[in-house]
Amino acid sequence: MQKKVYVIVALSLFAVLSANSVFSFYGPANRYFKVDAYAMGMGETGIGDLFRTNTSYANPSLAVSADNVVFSSALTLGYMTYKDNNGSFRDDGLNFPYFNLVIPVKRNRFAFNFASILASNLQTQSTVRYTGLTNSDILYTRKDWIEDSLYKADLIYAYRNRFVNFGASVNFYFGSYLKHQDLINESYSVNHVYDSRYEEKRLYKSFGYGAGVSKKIGNFSAGLAYSSKVEFDGDRELLQQIVRNGIAVNKRTILDTFEHEIPEIYSVGLTYRFKSKFKTSADIHYENWEATDNGVFT
Numbered sequence: 380m381q382k383k384v385y386v387i388v389a390l391s392l393f394a395v396l397s398a399n400s401v402f403s404f405y406g407p408a409n410r411y412f413k414v415d416a417y418a419m420g421m422g423e424t425g426i427g428d429l430f431r432t433n434t435s436y437a438n439p440s441l442a443v444s445a446d447n448v449v450f451s452s453a454l455t456l457g458y459m460t461y462k463d464n465n466g467s468f469r470d471d472g473l474n475f476p477y478f479n480l481v482i483p484v485k486r487n488r489f490a491f492n493f494a495s496i497l498a499s500n501l502q503t504q505s506t507v508r509y510t511g512l513t514n515s516d517i518l519y520t521r522k523d524w525i526e527d528s529l530y531k532a533d534l535i536y537a538y539r540n541r542f543v544n545f546g547a548s549v550n551f552y553f554g555s556y557l558k559h560q561d562l563i564n565e566s567y568s569v570n571h572v573y574d575s576r577y578e579e580k581r582l583y584k585s586f587g588y589g590a591g592v593s594k595k596i597g598n599f600s601a602g603l604a605y606s607s608k609v610e611f612d613g614d615r616e617l618l619q620q621i622v623r624n625g626i627a628v629n630k631r632t633i634l635d636t637f638e639h640e641i642p643e644i645y646s647v648g649l650t651y652r653f654k655s656k657f658k659t660s661a662d663i664h665y666e667n668w669e670a671t672d673n674g675v676f677t
Contacts, residue, residue, distance in 0.1 A: 424660035426648025427602030429544075429595040435477035435494050438591035438604035438646070439546030442488040442537035445481040452478035488546075490535035497529035497554065507562075522561040529554035529583060548589045552609055556581040578618040581637060583611050598652045606644040608671070612636065640671035 426438045433451035436442055479492040503523045530553055537546035560577040591604035615637045621629040645665045652658040 424662040426646045428650040429600040436492045438602045439535045439548040440544045440591040440593040442490045443539040443544045449481045486539045488537040492533040499527040501525040520563040524559045526557045544593045550587040552585045554583040576620040580616045600650040602648045604646040608643045612638045642667045
């Protein structure tokens with residue numbers, strides 16, 4: 380029994396710490412499957428798994444797997460570090476990736492699902508060098524910090540059918556984006572050089588819809604799902620400050636609007652259960668980013 384406990388704890392930590400995340404360091408909101416904590420350890424699958432009752436409904440037809448009133452949730456914690464040509468990024472935090480409630484009425488299922496699509500707390504620090512007006516090198520420490528969140532609340536209806544299960548959902552997306560960037564002058568001998576701070580704030584909100592079908596045959600389970608394109612538009616606030624000795628000597632606020640789209644998603648998933656206690660899953664997702672404005676702000 381003790382060995383089983385150790386194995387479960389080890390696998391749980393591995394699933395959390397190896398889970399993927401999606402963010403955009405330069406601003407546009409991304410959509411992310413992030414089905415639930417269990418699915419993250421299964422390669423982020425979950426479109427065609429009818430062998431579970433406690434799952435987040437990326438495919439709304441999977442709500443038919445609940446035969447009783449079900450409330451389910453999960454918890455993720457830890458941190459992840461990313462690297463690219465612009466530096467390293469650390470994503471850390473504690474969040475509930477989803478919770479839902481399912482109420483069965485004969486062959487009908489009525490459900491509410493809340494999912495954290497994007498929850499990022501990213502920090503990076505680097506050293507940059509500029510040439511000043513006197514052709515002298517000016518050394519800066521650049522610090523970037525992003526808090527980015529995007530959530531989705533779904534109202535779901537699903538119908539259990541012996542031929543194929545069907546589900547549909549109405550989705551409400553909401554979230555926020557806050558970015559700080561500090562340039563701190565390390566060349567103290569250059570007196571005319573000031574520190575600077577930039578901030579950007581955005582609020583996301585929009586509606587979408589989804590649909591899906593699923594079918595279980597023996598130890599096989601399959602599903603197809605569709606999620607609509609989502610268009611975000613709203614107010615954006617830009618703050619620029621020149622700072623000297625911790626005091627803002629020049630401050631400017633710019634108010635404008637932004638527009639951004641995330642594409643429709645077509646998904647297919649297959650699950651196979653063997654020896655009653657083991658299963659394997661595979662999902663394929665197609666996102667049509669070419670049909671969007673690719674995050675161009677206006």
